[in-house]
Amino acid sequence: MTVRPLRADAERTVRTILEAAERVLARNPSASMEEIAAAAGVARTTVHRRFATREALVTTMRTWASTQLARAVDEARFETAPPLVALYQATANALEVKVSWGFAMNSAPAASESDEIMAGVVASCDRLFARLQRAGVLRADVDLIWVRRVYYALLHEVAQSGDADETDTDTLATQVVDTLLRGVGSPNAQL
Amino acid sequence: MTVRPLRADAERTVRTILEAAERVLARNPSASMEEIAAAAGVARTTVHRRFATREALVTTMRTWASTQLARAVDEARFETAPPLVALYQATANALEVKVSWGFAMNSAPAASESDEIMAGVVASCDRLFARLQRAGVLRADVDLIWVRRVYYALLHEVAQSGDADETDTDTLATQVVDTLLRGVGSPNAQL
DNA sequence: ACTACTTGCTACATAGCTGTTGCAAGTAGC
DNA sequence: GCTACTTGCAACAGCTATGTAGCAAGTAGT
Known part of the structure; x- marks a missing residue:
């Protein structure tokens, strides 16, 4: 599935985003990517870099x-x-x-x-x-x-x-x- | 609550919209007003005429x-x-x-x-x-x-x-x- | 130290949803 | 039949979310 192995720090970021997304979406299923990014402490663009679309994020979760x-x-x-x-x-x-x-x-x-x-x-x-x-x-x-x-x-x-x-x-x-x-x-x- | 009594046909329309909204939103909670209107068989503007905002619709439901x-x-x-x-x-x-x-x-x-x-x-x-x-x-x-x-x-x-x-x-x-x-x-x- | 990767930031393009308005056609109720 | 209400349609404005791109700074791994 993972096309190319991520560097250690990127791997950490992915995990952080997944956990933040779970926290945020559990409270509000229609929360924006912005809110998820904020909860993860990263920029919105970083989220999009790791998960092309919102759909991809949820699927990974x-x-x-x-x-x-x-x-x-x-x-x-x-x-x-x-x-x-x-x-x-x-x-x-x-x-x-x-x-x-x-x-x-x-x-x-x-x-x-x-x-x-x-x-x-x-x-x-x-x-x-x-x-x-x-x-x-x-x-x-x-x-x-x-x-x-x-x-x-x-x-x-x-x-x-x-x-x-x-x-x-x-x-x-x-x-x-x-x-x-x-x-x-x-x-x-x-x- | 109802400020002014609705005419019989309008009353029917309201009921139709409420039931359609339930059907649609049960399947997809973030469905658009457009989809709800379509399911009710009315124009989107009609929905907005009866329920000022999406929030108002859900509250009524x-x-x-x-x-x-x-x-x-x-x-x-x-x-x-x-x-x-x-x-x-x-x-x-x-x-x-x-x-x-x-x-x-x-x-x-x-x-x-x-x-x-x-x-x-x-x-x-x-x-x-x-x-x-x-x-x-x-x-x-x-x-x-x-x-x-x-x-x-x-x-x-x-x-x-x-x-x-x-x-x-x-x-x-x-x-x-x-x-x-x-x-x-x-x-x-x-x- | 060097390189490749990763990130934040800014900016931009786009699309979709929301809510409003005006008008014309039709209908309920008297 | 008359009137007031209701609806569909078209058009519009505004906003927000989504997704992309480039650049500069920093960092992991060697």
């Missing part, structure tokens, strides 16, 4: 974020660890990424390499849920697609709110998994 | 959507019906509104009358959850703020996805409430 996420999932040892352990670990890891790269991960998928990466993550995720169901952790009659959707929604909710910065990741991960599996209802209540 | 939501909640007889019945009913009603006015309801609250309306809805909602907790439906140790957040996240998830158009609202409401209270885990699994 997306690719970067999905790579981070893929790594986070990978480190949870999805395939080898006991499924519940893997779920907790992956949740904690994914939360860190989602908090830092929320905008990039929610931006519409515009047909790029990030799509394939995300597809891989989703596939891993689905395999994990299938294992959990076979292990009897998930109800046998529950739709796994729905499980994934609920899981994503909870991750999203936790990652969005400001408490993601204050509370530590493990606590939040526990909250997500706990709610995913048990809900918030009382076990002895008859529905 | 928000107010309209929150009014709808408030009515939906009201019809669920939050205060009088048994809490679980009210929860189901409110969920079903709220879903209809959220599906039709998803953009308006998610757009950032920019200090308008819609804020007060929404605050009322949130308050009703919180009172309902408090009742549910007292009735033993919700776990005694669960944080009600968290309950509300999970509830909103589930509503959002269901309303977003396309199946909201296909599946009937009652089924979806049942799915939301069921997952909210029980989660997706097996009751006999030890966590």
Whole structure:
């Protein structure tokens, strides 16, 4: 992808811009390149030098974020660890990424390499849920697609709110998994 | 609010524009007034005649959507019906509104009358959850703020996805409430 | 030290969106 | 049928964001 290797300082600049863009665009998705440049502490022209168009910038952000996420999932040892352990670990890891790269991960998928990466993550995720169901952790009659959707929604909710910065990741991960599996209802209540 | 009553055809036009704006902006939040006008089947100048600025249009959309939501909640007889019945009913009603006015309801609250309306809805909602907790439906140790957040996240998830158009609202409401209270885990699994 | 790269700055070109106005044609309501 | 309202169309002004280019100063890497 990178046609020619960048010099060390340029590489740093790129990273700075990507992080600034995430911060700015998370607050205001239609912020201008000017605002992004200002947040990164560089001139607007420098941003354009590194990213020809706004579109290119966002695409790079997306690719970067999905790579981070893929790594986070990978480190949870999805395939080898006991499924519940893997779920907790992956949740904690994914939360860190989602908090830092929320905008990039929610931006519409515009047909790029990030799509394939995300597809891989989703596939891993689905395999994990299938294992959990076979292990009897998930109800046998529950739709796994729905499980994934609920899981994503909870991750999203936790990652969005400001408490993601204050509370530590493990606590939040526990909250997500706990709610995913048990809900918030009382076990002895008859529905 | 409406300074002078509009003629019947103008009133219709306003409604058409609001609905078109919701449709268009839900897909692309930064769509131009031109696109909105086109979707409504009117000239761009007509949109500007009815809504001085883009901001005014969005504000009106928000107010309209929150009014709808408030009515939906009201019809669920939050205060009088048994809490679980009210929860189901409110969920079903709220879903209809959220599906039709998803953009308006998610757009950032920019200090308008819609804020007060929404605050009322949130308050009703919180009172309902408090009742549910007292009735033993919700776990005694669960944080009600968290309950509300999970509830909103589930509503959002269901309303977003396309199946909201296909599946009937009652089924979806049942799915939301069921997952909210029980989660997706097996009751006999030890966590 | 030398070279190639990188950056900030200024300036410019362009395009698109926003909001306004005037006018002519049509329509709702009485 | 009369009047006032409403709409489409065309034209215009202003603004902002985008993207490009050149030049001078500074810096990484050798």
